[in-house]
């Protein structure tokens with residue numbers, strides 16, 4: 001198993017890594033003081049009962065999964081005595097802390113026993129007019145509409161979130177301010193609870209609540225900063241459990257401290273009831289919380305993305321922080337000093353987090369949890385891999401070649417990664433790091449980096465160097481477990497450089513580019529994203545996806561973002577925890593989209609709006625054939641390996657020593 | 672090994688140390704590219720080779736978290752010169768040098784020389800405000816001329832007012848004086864167990880620079896390169912038969928100080 005292996009070679013695991021919380025955690029009524037109206041968390045509506053028969057034969061659904069999702073979202077019914085609470089009730093679903101990483105897996109297992117072919121898909125979709133948007137209708141829906149006239153932008157997407165079917169009838173009208181209201185209410189609740197000296201552990205969070213909340217509440221109306229601040233599509237904040245600001249995507253943490261204070265109040269409030277706050281919805285914003293160890297991450301988004309997606313993005317932010325400091329160090333730091341100002345260690349790294357968030361918004365790799373590789377002839381890819389394979393030194397574990405921010409090839413060490421693979425999220429973090437360090441391209445970078453999914457507690461040492469200065473599009477990334485190995489690893493680069501000169505690789509790479517969708521030869525197809533679950537031969541390897549260039553009409557940044565938003569919407573429907581779908585045919589105003597997930601792949605396609613369903617189906621058949629034909633070019637098929645650690649215990653030792661990253665002077669002196 | 676694949680072996684190693692945001696990367700960038708631009712934060716260490724006459728000088732630019740990551744000793748091992756950089760507007764950055772960074776230099780060469788560099792002098796010293804060095808390219812002017820109304824002492828990017836008119840009112844107080852730096856230099860020598868009389872004098876080794884205007888930047892690097900030349904020559908002589916020098920080996924090889932030769 002991956003984790004065990006990693007454990008062995010790179011030192012000890014801190015326990016509690018990704019420990020999924022038992023799904024049964026949760027969630028009673030929040031313990032508000034008596035003056036405060038009860039706020040209830042939503043219940044996943046039992047839409048399956050309502051619509052079951054309608055959906056039969058139209059859409060394959062995974063009832064098993066649905067049951068599971070409902071099992072998790074056990075919630076109290078709202079208090080009858082409190083009408084206010086009804087309007088707020090949709091907002092809080094209080095779940096355990098495991099999310100995003102399981103998403104694909106669950107989906108996978110849900111469909112695993114079903115062998116799907118294009119043919120069966122055709123019969124499914126042609127059999128009836130599918131309604132793909134049943135959730136957006138109220139429980140009273142009796143007949144199925146197609147989605148054809150709907151624009152997802154106009155829908156109340158929040159209603160696809162687990163809302164309380166039984167109690168929510170009145171909620172819609174008054175919903176506009178509920179999110180804010182919840183925030184305000186809870187903040188107040190916190191204060192009052194404190195004022196009353198209510199029992200419970202004295203959480204350091206409480207301090208944040210007292211200091212910051214009154215300011216927020218009284219000045220919120222006039223606060224110009226807060227208004228302009230709201231116009232951003234997506235805010236991200238990171239705080240320590242003690243309420244110390246660590247990162248804010250926009251504006252300085254200080255300027256926004258009142259906001260941070262409210263968030264802490266929210267978090268601490270719910271924590272004091274042993275619940276973990278998950279999300280707050282309003283008409284315009286979704287507020288998602290993620291607590292990871294001593295860090296609290298908050299996203300305030302008007303992007304209409306699903307809670308899972310936003311939480312997944314917060315998780316990337318968390319991982320990027322871990323990649324710089326390791327999970328173990330962060331825990332140790334906060335164990336020693338709850339009040340520690342983590343910005344002391346992250347100062348200057350804000351740009352790396354900014355860069356990550358920009359990538360998350362603009363690059364579907366993050367949404368798909370898969371990596372994109374640059375299409376090149378498999379012969380070229382093989383020769384590049386061989387070059388990397390030959391340039392090795394002890395303790396080198398990964399050699400990665402990147403062009404135009406996409407993968408060319410990855411070669412990995414045999415013993416270390418034997419039966420594990422690099423996770424896409426770790427690759428994304430590496431690519432982001434490279435982007436962030438591109439400022440000074442003449443140099444060679446040597447930096448500690450933790451790959452949180454590989455092992456959140458240990459460092460690798462990354463050598464980063466561009467092979468084609470001054471253009472700096474082709475980048476070599478070598479990962480070693482030995483922090484002293486810079487000169488040896490730099491020597492590997494010289495070898496690689498030399499071999500690439502001999503084989504004229506750079507000019508061949510320069511010719512490589514992403515492909516046009518026109519190469520597929522389907523006139524109505526504008527764009528697609530195809531992610532196979534397991535690349536041929538059952539070879540466990542990096543999850544990849546392929547996608548053509550975004551071309552007209554998606555050339556402008558706005559249009560690109562609009563298409564991505566449509567994809568995100570489709571993705572959220574496909575991966576909905578309450579009601580996952582396998583197939584969505586969605587007619588929007590300016591395009592028609594079709595998303596389809598099977599046990600073998602996940603596919604998102606975008607057609608011109610005039611396409612007929614029959615056309616779309618033929619197109620997808622053609623597309624799948626085309627991908628099959630091109631897969632050697634589109635994907636890294638057979639990632640090669642090398643051996644640099646004949647004696648695995650050696651690498652284990654080096655892993656151990658990396659754990660004690662206080663070798664120089666001890667970071668505790670920083671505290 | 673084919674000739675072409677041989678790395679240009681660096682003859683001497685120089686390391687820039689100091690807290691985040693004091694301007695290490697900007698200094699190096701100013702020196703190597705003759706430009707000042709808002710650099711992206713350094714990730715780990717960045718290794719550069721600089722041709723200095725017939726010599727290859729390797730320069731490590733560091734991120735400021737070396738101690739945390741335990742990489743300081745690696746960057747400093749075998750160093751012939753260490754540039755301890757602080758921000759003249761930030762007293763804490765000088766204190767950090769003493770508290771966190773000085774001990775990282777334990778792995779440097781025994782005859783390593785130390786420069787104490789107060790950067791961002793343009794924020795405190797009128798004479799550092801206008802480009803003073805001949806090689807300051809005019810395109811930078813635009814970058815320097817962005818106006819900033821409030822002084823930002825600890826901000827990530829303190830940009831001072833560029834026009835002398837606006838200066839008078841907003842002149843920042845120099846938070847670290849030259850005397851502070853000189854005193855620190857004395858403590859470095861003591862920490863290293865060196866005799867002040869046999870060492871390079873503080874006057875020569877304490878610099879105030881501005882990466883933004885270029886003030887004193889060339890002087891800093893070139894003074895250091897001139898000072899470490901003897902160490903290069905000595906090494907060359909010692910390694911006559913093997914011209915490629917292994918940086919990892921050069922440390923223990925020369926224990927004896929030849930400082931008197933250069934000053």
Ligand SMILES: Nc1nc2c(ncn2[C@@H]2O[C@H](COP(=O)(O)OP(=O)(O)O)[C@@H](O)[C@H]2O)c(=O)[nH]1
Pocket residue numbers: 348689690691692693694695696697698708709710711712713734735790791792793794827828829830831880881882883884
């Ligand atoms: N005013 C002024 N700002 C500077 C100077 N040198 C660097 N800066 C700014 O200080 C910040 C940190 O610089 P950087 O070179 O990244 O610092 P490093 O972390 O030590 O490498 C950047 O915003 C620079 O623009 C300087 O000489 N004068």
Ligand SMILES: [Mg+2]
Pocket residue numbers: 695696697712713732733734
């Ligand atoms: Mg730097």
